[in-house]
Amino acid sequence: MMKADRTELSLIGVAIAVAIAAQFSPNWLVFTLTLAISTGLVVMGVVMLMRAGLVSFGQGLFYCLGGYAVGLGGRFLGITDALVLIGLGVVATVAIAMILGLLVTRYREIFFAMLSLAFSMILYGILVKSHGLGSTDGFGVVDWTLLWFDSKTGDSANMALMLAIALALLIALFLNRYFKSSIGLACEAIRENEVRVEYMGISRQQTLYINYVIAAAIGSVGGSMTALAAGHVDPTMAYWTISGEFVFIAILGGTGHVAAPFIAALIFTLVRTYAIELAPNAWQMILGIVLLLIILFLPKGIWSLFTRKKGAAS
Amino acid sequence: MKTTQQRTIWQKTLLSTATSVALASAGVMGLATTAHAQDSFKVGFVTFLSGGASGPFGVPASQGAKLVVEAINEGTLPAPYDSVGVNGLQLEMVEVDEAGGPTKQVEEYRNLVQRQNVNAVIGYISSGDCLAVGPVAEEMQTFTIAFDCGTSRMFEELEDPKYVFRTGLDAVADNVGAARYLAETRPDAKRIAGIQQNYAWGQDSWQDFTLAMEQLMPEAEIVNNQTPQIFQGSYGTEISALQTRRPEIVHSSMWGGDMESFVAQANARGLLAQATALLTTGESGLHRFDGQAPNGTILGGRGPFGGFMPENDLSEWFSKAYEEKHGTPPSYPASKAAQAILALKYAADNSDADGVPSSEELAAALKGAKFESVSGTVNMGLAGGHQAVQPMLYGEYHFEDGQAELRNVKSYPGDCVSAPDGYNAQEWIKEGFPGSSCD
Numbered sequence: 001m002m003k004a005d006r007t008e009l010s011l012i013g014v015a016i017a018v019a020i021a022a023q024f025s026p027n028w029l030v031f032t033l034t035l036a037i038s039t040g041l042v043v044m045g046v047v048m049l050m051r052a053g054l055v056s057f058g059q060g061l062f063y064c065l066g067g068y069a070v071g072l073g074g075r076f077l078g079i080t081d082a083l084v085l086i087g088l089g090v091v092a093t094v095a096i097a098m099i100l101g102l103l104v105t106r107y108r109e110i111f112f113a114m115l116s117l118a119f120s121m122i123l124y125g126i127l128v129k130s131h132g133l134g135s136t137d138g139f140g141v142v143d144w145t146l147l148w149f150d151s152k153t154g155d156s157a158n159m160a161l162m163l164a165i166a167l168a169l170l171i172a173l174f175l176n177r178y179f180k181s182s183i184g185l186a187c188e189a190i191r192e193n194e195v196r197v198e199y200m201g202i203s204r205q206q207t208l209y210i211n212y213v214i215a216a217a218i219g220s221v222g223g224s225m226t227a228l229a230a231g232h233v234d235p236t237m238a239y240w241t242i243s244g245e246f247v248f249i250a251i252l253g254g255t256g257h258v259a260a261p262f263i264a265a266l267i268f269t270l271v272r273t274y275a276i277e278l279a280p281n282a283w284q285m286i287l288g289i290v291l292l293l294i295i296l297f298l299p300k301g302i303w304s305l306f307t308r309k310k311g312a313a314s
Numbered sequence: 315m316k317t318t319q320q321r322t323i324w325q326k327t328l329l330s331t332a333t334s335v336a337l338a339s340a341g342v343m344g345l346a347t348t349a350h351a352q353d354s355f356k357v358g359f360v361t362f363l364s365g366g367a368s369g370p371f372g373v374p375a376s377q378g379a380k381l382v383v384e385a386i387n388e389g390t391l392p393a394p395y396d397s398v399g400v401n402g403l404q405l406e407m408v409e410v411d412e413a414g415g416p417t418k419q420v421e422e423y424r425n426l427v428q429r430q431n432v433n434a435v436i437g438y439i440s441s442g443d444c445l446a447v448g449p450v451a452e453e454m455q456t457f458t459i460a461f462d463c464g465t466s467r468m469f470e471e472l473e474d475p476k477y478v479f480r481t482g483l484d485a486v487a488d489n490v491g492a493a494r495y496l497a498e499t500r501p502d503a504k505r506i507a508g509i510q511q512n513y514a515w516g517q518d519s520w521q522d523f524t525l526a527m528e529q530l531m532p533e534a535e536i537v538n539n540q541t542p543q544i545f546q547g548s549y550g551t552e553i554s555a556l557q558t559r560r561p562e563i564v565h566s567s568m569w570g571g572d573m574e575s576f577v578a579q580a581n582a583r584g585l586l587a588q589a590t591a592l593l594t595t596g597e598s599g600l601h602r603f604d605g606q607a608p609n610g611t612i613l614g615g616r617g618p619f620g621g622f623m624p625e626n627d628l629s630e631w632f633s634k635a636y637e638e639k640h641g642t643p644p645s646y647p648a649s650k651a652a653q654a655i656l657a658l659k660y661a662a663d664n665s666d667a668d669g670v671p672s673s674e675e676l677a678a679a680l681k682g683a684k685f686e687s688v689s690g691t692v693n694m695g696l697a698g699g700h701q702a703v704q705p706m707l708y709g710e711y712h713f714e715d716g717q718a719e720l721r722n723v724k725s726y727p728g729d730c731v732s733a734p735d736g737y738n739a740q741e742w743i744k745e746g747f748p749g750s751s752c753d
Contacts, residue, residue: 028428035421128513131521135514137442138416140449140471156453157424226417232446236415273425280409281363 007176011259015169022161030157034229036269037164039249040262041171041222045215046250047261051179052211053191054108058116059246061123062216064238065093066223068127071233074142082146082163086224090217097216105208120238127235138234141227160229167225171218172258178214179258187211252294254301264302355403355670357383357658358426360419360437361651363411366545370570370598371439371647375462376409378648379436381635382655383407392627394686400662401671408432412439416446423447427456433670434458436654439647441465441514444480448472457661457673461654462647464488464515464616466522466739469697477677481654481692481702483617485515485567486522486739487731488594491706492614493526494726494752496563496592499612503531507561507589508539509552509576511568516541519567519594525743537561549576553583561589569595577607586611596711597621598645600720605713613720614708618689619653620646621720622707628656629688653687660685693728696735703728726752 022030042063049056069089073079079088104115128136143150149159178184186207189197197204227233236242245268253264271290275283298304359379362372383405385391389398399405408430410422419438426432434457438444444463449472451458458478460468464485472478496503506527510516524536538559540552553576556564564585568576573593580586586608593599597615599607615622621643623629632652636644644652661680665671671679682699685692695703709723730752733742742748 026428028424031424032421035417131514131517134442134445134467135517137440137445137465137467137514140445230417230420230446231449232416232420232442234416234442234446236442237417269421273421276411276422277425277430280411283411284364 007258008173011169011172011176014259015165019162019165022158022165027157030161031229032269032273033266034157034161034164035226036266037161037168037262038222038225038229039246039269040265041168041225042219043222043246043249043253043261043265044171044175044258045219045222046246047253047255048175048187048211048215048218050250050255051184051191052187052208054112054208055247056116056215057113057240057243057247058118058120059215059219060238060240060243061116061120062093062097062219063223063226063242063246064120064123064127064233064235065089065096066220066225067227067233067237068223069093069220070144070224070227071139071141072133074144075139080142080145082144082228085144085228086167086221089220089224093216093220094213097213101209101212101216105205105212117240117243120243121240124235124238124240127238134234136235138232138236141231141233144228157229160225164225164229167221168262171221172262175218176258183207183210248291252291252302254298254303256301256303256307260301260303267302353403354406355400355434355662356406356408356430356432357655358408358410358423358430358432358435358437359651360410360412360422360426360435360443362413362439363409365413366572367439367570368413370645371462372412374598374645374648375439375651377640378632378636378644378651379407379655381632381639382652385631385635386655386659392631395628395656395659395663397663400659401665401667401669403662403670405659410437412437412443416440416442419443420446420450423450424454427454432456434658434673434676436461436651436658438463441468444468445471448475448478451478452476455673457676459654459657461650462616465518466733469701470738475697475700477673479657479677479680479694479700480697481657481687481694482650483702483704483706483728483732484739485519485594486733486743487706487728488567488614488616489519489522490526490731490743490747491708491726492523492565492592492594492612493530494706494730495612495708495724496527497530498724499722500563500590501531503562504534505537505559505561506531506534506563506565507537507556507559508565509549509556509568510539510541510566511544511546511572512541513544515569516544516567520565522739522743523565523567523594525740529743529746545572547572547575549579550583553580553585556580557583557585557588563592564589565592565594567594570598574599574602574606577603577611581606581608592708595646598647600645600711600718601642603711603713603718607711607713609710609712609714611711612708613711614706615646616650617646617704618707618725619649620644622646622709622723623649623688624690626686626688626690628686632688649688653689653692656687657685657692695728696732698735703732706731 046059066089069092070085073085073088186202190204249264253260275286361375362368436459438460439462441463444460460480466484466486510520592612594614596613597620600621661676662671664679665675667675683694693703705725705727707725709720712721730750733739734749
């Protein structure tokens with residue numbers, strides 16, 4: 001219990017530090033950070049599934065649902081409050097995940113991966129065919145408000161970051177406890193030995209189902225935040241390469257800690273944007289080499305840098 | 315776990331050193347670029363440098379832009395652009411890859427303006443990127459020219475733009491022009507079919523084309539439309555489906571490699587012997603078909619660009635310089651990129667600014683302006699002076715003795731193919747083109 005408290009305190013501390021540092025950071029970094037945190041949230045969902053031994057190549061489905069909920073809610077329902085829009089996304093996503101979860105949690109390994117990918121590509125296909133929603137061009141997100149704040153007049157980049165930090169902190173605190181809760185531990189146990197878990201009287205189906213739905217809801221928050229920050233949604237959000245990126249960042253960060261996906265997402269985004277700046281014609285190569293090196297030398301993810309030091313000290 | 319424990323100390327040291335150096339250098343680079351001397355004018359140029367659109371569009375556009383930037387810096391352009399630099403400043407161009415989708419382009423746009431401190435941004439081939447970047451450009455108050463993207467929603471969604479301009483025509487002009495060309499040259503055609511890539515561009519193009527055909531050739535029947543995936547490459551099924559419907563005209567908005575593959579396959583399978591293809595972006599294949607397209611195939615170049623450029627000092631210089639450097643005449647994306655750079659030079663030279671012109675001064679100079687370009691005189695006459703009005707041209711492809719050329723070229727004035735301000739483009743077509751003059 002002592003240990004958990006320390007993690008929570010440091011999470012809060014880091015969140016406050018980032019929020020303060022952002023006030024003195026250039027605007028581009030604020031925006032990049034917002035996107036990285038949003039991506040980190042979706043990756044969080046991938047990590048949750050990974051802890052249960054499942055790899056989802058379709059987390060883009062929930063990312064896209066969250067994004068489109070913000071876009072459509074603003075455009076057709078006239079909602080401008082950011083929290084209501086994000087809530088709308090979560091409700092819609094949870095509803096869909098509860099239906100899909102019944103099916104996909106029956107599958108494991110490559111079958112789960114392919115099935116999740118298929119559902120995400122179905123959404124992509126539907127959106128591409130939706131001419132009224134701009135097809136592949138997507139459409140713009142309306143100006144949003146948050147309590148007293150209006151993105152039309154205020155510093156929306158900064159406000160989006162504050163909102164992202166607050167949401168990410170809440171979710172990280174929740175997940176930190178969740179991973180240590182009986183259901184969180186049951187997920188890990190399922191990864192190790194499913195049959196044994198059943199013999200212990202825990203329903204693996206139920207455990208995986210709850211885990212899947214929570215992961216979906218968190219992915220939706222990430223998508224909503226991306227839409228609010230970038231101001232545009234398009235079907236690419238559900239495309240399989242985006243889902244692949246999430247899996248990649250999850251592997252990059254490792255499953256060891258709730259902070260790992262955020263750090264990995266930030267490193268991924270920064271490496272990519274500097275690679276684009278330095279080598280407009282060969283940035284994919286730089287990105288690929290850097291990521292390959294990290295995977296080669298840190299097979300347990302970036303977070304293993306931190307845990308190893310701790311191990312050496314004790 | 316074993317591998318972690320067995321890792322030797324030198325590996326750990328190496329790793330942590332490498333990581334720290336990487337992170338530190340990223341930070342230093344970020345700081346270094348913020349300090350930037352203002353003795354030059356820095357422009358960000360965003361176009362596809364990777365992916366399917368890079369070969370036919372992105373790379374030629376980048377080559378065209380670079381050529382004009384070099385000439386501007388040396389002062390070797392013909393009049394009225396024969397002064398050195400833009401407003402006397404050397405023009406520095408930073409390239410960014412457009413691949414990756416709108417969210418990433420919004421991020422890279424912000425990085426261009428705030429990290430690389432560019433004074434203006436020119437770019438964007440993809441309509442989705444234009445729609446996403448437009449509002450951001452307004453928010454960041456940075457002079458921005460969209461040079462190629464074709465969505466008619468751009469200035470419908472961006473109300474009262476101040477900083478965003480488009481120096482190219484939209485897809486409505488392409489397809490209204492195409493319908494007008496058919497009405498003029500193939501008035502007896504009865505069976506019209508289409509094949510479009512299954513994404514926004516293809517869907518929009520087909521919608522605008524069919525709406526225009528209802529107005530201009532009400533007798534003609536739309537018999538079929540195929541929508542293969544983008545970058546599908548093989549069109550056997552679609553070609554067979556089209557053949558069974560016996561069309562006389564096959565309209566296609568497919569572009570680049572897809573368009574060229576379709577033409578080659580449709581020609582081999584005999585579809586193009588029975589029907590004439592009308593390719594709205596076909597000009598980019600003008601010097602690449604090498605006779606694989608039958609003579610008489612109707613090509614468009616999204617306006618007076620590439621092979622449709624009128625004869626003037628600028629276009630002659632551009633064609634000659636481009637061919638000398640790259641071994642092939644410029645295609646329409648190259649001319650459109652050149653046009654956007656010329657628009658920037660025009661705006662800077664006429665900004666009356668002392669030193670580096672601000673985005674406000676540039677916007678004021680280009681708003682509603684008429685400037686000379688490789689495509690003739692460009693009139694920034696729509697969307698409150700932010701959208702170019704130019705003629706739309708179509709012609710027939712002819713290949714003889716190893717030489718490709720355009721014949722029977724018809725030009726339709728800007729007012730004839732573009733909706734006036736205040737009209738939604740589709741409404742304008744449905745109402746029978748009110749306010750258009752085609753003489």
